[in-house]
Amino acid sequence: MLDVSKIREDFPILSKKVYDGQPLIWLDSAATSQKPRSVIQSIVDYYEGFNANVHRGVHALSIESTAAFEDARQKVADFIGAESSECIIWTRNTTESINLVAHTWAQENIHAGDEILVTALEHHSNLVPWQKVARDKKATLRIIPLAKDQSLDLSEIDTLINPRTKLVAMVQKSNSIGTTNPVKELAAKARAVGAAVLVDGAQSVPHMPVDVADIDCDFLAFSGHKMLGPTGIGVLYVKHDILERMEPFLRGGDMVLEVSYEDASWNSLPWRFEAGTPNMAGAIGMGAAIDYLNGLGMENVRDHDIQLTKHALDSFKELEEELEIYGPKDPALRSGVVSFHHPDVHPHDLGTVLDRRGIAIRTGHHCTMPLVRSLGVPATARASFYLYNTNEEVDALLDGIKEALRYFGNGAGTAG
Amino acid sequence: MLDVSKIREDFPILSKKVYDGQPLIWLDSAATSQKPRSVIQSIVDYYEGFNANVHRGVHALSIESTAAFEDARQKVADFIGAESSECIIWTRNTTESINLVAHTWAQENIHAGDEILVTALEHHSNLVPWQKVARDKKATLRIIPLAKDQSLDLSEIDTLINPRTKLVAMVQKSNSIGTTNPVKELAAKARAVGAAVLVDGAQSVPHMPVDVADIDCDFLAFSGHKMLGPTGIGVLYVKHDILERMEPFLRGGDMVLEVSYEDASWNSLPWRFEAGTPNMAGAIGMGAAIDYLNGLGMENVRDHDIQLTKHALDSFKELEEELEIYGPKDPALRSGVVSFHHPDVHPHDLGTVLDRRGIAIRTGHHCTMPLVRSLGVPATARASFYLYNTNEEVDALLDGIKEALRYFGNGAGTAG
Amino acid sequence: MALERLDDLYRDAILEHRRNPRNADKLEDFDTTGDAVNPFCGDEIHLQLKQDDKGRITAVGLQGEGCSINRASGSMMSEAAKGKTPTEIRALTDWVRKLMQGDPEAESQLSPEGDLRNLFGVREYPIRIKCALLPWSALDEALSKLSDG
């Protein structure tokens, strides 16, 4: 169990008032999470105390910053159960992590006639890069479809995962509707046909225990900013024996061993994949975020999400007849996110009404345009929860929705 | 003229003591600069006040963060005289900026038999990416050689820049020895044969006025962390009519307009080139850094660099017989950096001795390995200056060198 | 009460247009059409225009999908366009765009255009400006297709 009122004190922004005195109710953590004081302070400490370019510096500050930077890498490795910190590559965000795989591993390993399999739940960042790889390589992009409740329809999975499948790239937890996918089971099926497995952990790593050894995936991508960490820092985990054989992506300073005017050789892992000055403050802040999460325990973080989701689904029953809520009904199979649509109130109008009450939700397609289209609505309203949210905030959300319905709701509809 | 003692008060780290009470003397700004309080505070303000994912958010914080983020972009555009903020792409660092050009523009525009021209002064980040493009495209990489004083030898320039030349990629200010190259003149020659021009501004943009319209370059790359800004934020400027025709690089959220499971179309400029959640805090901190620099005036920043360099070159005359100092002697043609070598003291040993006196310099190849090799030494010691450095610090450097010479200098040499 | 401030955005006229959008029927007989989509919101506008022999717009048809702001803006636009020449409409569009961008001169001319003045409140919600302008993009497109355009 989390002591949420104590936790909230750690987040300076949560005592902020928006407009004329509305307390901020942050229900947009799936877009980006807020940051505890310890993370913000770690960045200040870095800049005020030991800011220096990492690696090869002979002076005190560079030694200190290198140690802190590599220490943060080790924390990430431990957090996701990686075999070694050599498997952890710092990137800007999940999107860059996935693109790195598309530009390196996929270039060598996807050939004409091969298949890449994704799910119908993917964020654009785990869809659009594979569209390009498929087109360039004359491979086929296939999609695991959805069941009626927007969980994956696995009835045809043994045809979808077949000997032509070279990569299964799948989101572990949908940012759009909260569904949690059985990635471990799907990874086992992928292994059985010799396919590689990429997991988009942008929403799962912040919200539940994730262990790459347990899932047995080859790649795991996630972002610092969604897990209490700074913006501009992301992670790509790659299984060690795959990483060893991967060509570098970006080229330049720090990723090289030896350079002549004609040619270059590569630094050892993981630096081979980190060209140029890295986001030192970002990595160190990410380490502080992991410390904070470890202090709470990821099981507790997940349980809190589930509890809030359950409370939301229960409360929303009141509007059952009018409000469409997407995703499985069982909070154990979907959590952290409640995505919904009301025929009488356009999501944007709802978002604006809630905003004026201090409640921040997201409206739109949540970077899952094909998914939202398949729901048959132009957009959804999405409330997303994290470790600092309370049942009272969920209640305030419901009140706000009801107010918006009173304001707009005359059966005028959103269709023109 | 800069009021340096006032400036120093703005930089919390400069009152730091290293080891047991040595005041920090930061002579490693070419690797990364220190940050004024206003930059650090802008990051804290962001996280404590309006942290939210940018673009398309319907709530107050997202509106505020989007405005601040795009405002910072406009500041960058104005700072370098870009025709529009649409020409400014946020990246992680200079290295990523250059790689972006190598992965997009160069893929479409460099063909077999073409030539890419760089200088012998390039940082690995503006050399290794072109080695790969040249290899992949069966183009030729050519090098503008050095004169005796490590300025560019332009005697053959009209052969080197010829109708086969498709790209001239050159550093404006060498991080390794401080030489400032005549990029405007070289750009004009490139234009005359129809070649595109990329300027590596990693050291020039922080240290002198740079105007893309005046240089008339197509691409300018630089890093926030070397110009008082945060780590993890860099810039690529691209001339508008070239950018319009460039294919996207990284793919995913935010850079798309419309996505189906099969296909995607692209967002407008500049967002088309920014996939995934950007480094919001980094961009906003970069804006604060530019405000700080504008407050001082870039002419004054440059003049201060020149003055310090002059003072260093004058003082070092004392060791003239033994100490080899690289680069042109005229501080107007080279500034901000003094790179040197003493036959009796290995740069690492010197670096360690200075470090114990609180003086941070860099030793090694400074990511210009081919250049340092061509100097005939295994490594150099490099002191680099910025707007917070003083003549007294340069004097302390000289004292430190003399102490190291007393300690090691018995003609034992560094060669085995 | 937060909703009170909302009334600046959602003025009665906006809510009324949203409930009873004008000129919503599709024209079967038209001289030009325009469409606009905003994939970010899922908003769509489809517009038909009919001219008389002097070029004046005599009939407008407007269908689509979108939020109140989008729909009210479109409905008000459809009323305002009627009886105007393309040149007059362009001037009007120009004024609406400037109004949204917070141009003080455009603001000082708030009176003339009937219900349209109610869009004024949208300026405070930058993210919603696009919603308000989408119908006007469709109108631009329709006019640009006219031979005298």
Place this chain on the structure above:
Amino acid sequence: MALERLDDLYRDAILEHRRNPRNADKLEDFDTTGDAVNPFCGDEIHLQLKQDDKGRITAVGLQGEGCSINRASGSMMSEAAKGKTPTEIRALTDWVRKLMQGDPEAESQLSPEGDLRNLFGVREYPIRIKCALLPWSALDEALSKLSDG
């Protein structure tokens, strides 16, 4: 005075070995060779070893380029290797590596290895540990090439 603390790193023995590196002449007659480079520093080590018929190292040649730590470490190593079998040398190398990594057990065995104990101070300078270990990499390589290796 800052230089006093430096003496922990640059002990007299280190400075002395740096000035007078042992076994610096290149062996013309050798059984195996090893090389190591650290391009980051521009450091290089070239090593030759000669064995007797029992496998003991009887002669060492060591040349290269590098900082004091690198050179002193190599010089001390060349002395320590002489008279030892490959197995004994491997144990010694192992001990030096552990010492650099701050292994407390290795520290408790500081006494036995003559001048080598003076490398102890390098541990406080993480960036210089690589310098100290470079000659030992060359030694590793040389031993690995021996048939009884």
